[in-house]
Amino acid sequence: MTFDFLEMVLFAILAIAIVGAGAAVVLVGRITSAALFMAFTFLCMAGMFLLLGAETIAAFQVLIYVGAITVLILYGVMFTPQGSRDYGLFFQKQTPWAIVFVAFLAVPVMVFASSFQDGRPLPRGGDLVPLATSLFGDFAYPFEVASVLLLAALVGAIVLVKRDDEEIR
Amino acid sequence: MTPAVPLGAFIAVSAALFFIGCAGVLTRRNAVVILMCVELMLNAANLALVAFSRRYGATDERGSVFVVFVFVVAAAEVAVGLAIVLSAYRTRPVVNVDEARAMKG
Numbered sequence: 001m002t003f004d005f006l007e008m009v010l011f012a013i014l015a016i017a018i019v020g021a022g023a024a025v026v027l028v029g030r031i032t033s034a035a036l037f038m039a040f041t042f043l044c045m046a047g048m049f050l051l052l053g054a055e056t057i058a059a060f061q062v063l064i065y066v067g068a069i070t071v072l073i074l075y076g077v078m079f080t081p082q083g084s085r086d087y088g089l090f091f092q093k094q095t096p097w098a099i100v101f102v103a104f105l106a107v108p109v110m111v112f113a114s115s116f117q118d119g120r121p122l123p124r125g126g127d128l129v130p131l132a133t134s135l136f137g138d139f140a141y142p143f144e145v146a147s148v149l150l151l152a153a154l155v156g157a158i159v160l161v162k163r164d165d166e167e168i169r
Numbered sequence: 170m171t172p173a174v175p176l177g178a179f180i181a182v183s184a185a186l187f188f189i190g191c192a193g194v195l196t197r198r199n200a201v202v203i204l205m206c207v208e209l210m211l212n213a214a215n216l217a218l219v220a221f222s223r224r225y226g227a228t229d230e231r232g233s234v235f236v237v238f239v240f241v242v243a244a245a246e247v248a249v250g251l252a253i254v255l256s257a258y259r260t261r262p263v264v265n266v267d268e269a270r271a272m273k274g
Binding site for chain 1: 173174178179182185186189190192193196197199200201202204205206208209212215216219220222223230231233234236237238240241242243244245246247248249251252253254255256258262
């Protein structure tokens, strides 16, 4: 049983999810929902990177975009007042939907996982070795500049949100 | 071996997401949502970079290196952008960008 068609199917699902969730970020009114749709778009984009064979970039995508940037945006949402807050229980009482989704995901995953056979060994490292060779070879100077940029952003963010008034301390 | 998904399909998704983000930046008024849409546009550019890098420059991954730099710039941008939004909100309690007329405190 081969899965040659699976790449196209996965691409179609991911493309629809990316465009749909991206449109939902723009169209949906509730800002927390928009942030979560944005996180979903980033997650599907990581799947796109996996389809392209860029595993390291997909890992960075999950770590930085889905992890860090989404959390920062959610902090921004929480620190600024928004309109209505009547959607706090959005993720509760969803057990039937959870069962349906898990069944929908688990059956293809089990079929796919049971179809593996011992093939030829893959070259070690995937795309990590060429990526690191370029990053620390030809692009070592921009890499250092990027670290300086991160330091400047860190200091700038601290200075921007620092309170000047004495009675807070 | 010809890849199953053509390069143009990835570029089409990238362009669609870029224009969705662009429409969001132009139409939404909440500053935090505008930041989200900017992140969507950056991510769309990342997809195009990775797609071209994997399909044309398979030996040394130069396009993916630029994706790493885009990650760095996006992280710095969202940190400073949220700091600006919070600082501006503290001075004057508005989040909508067309109500905030001045950045001066």
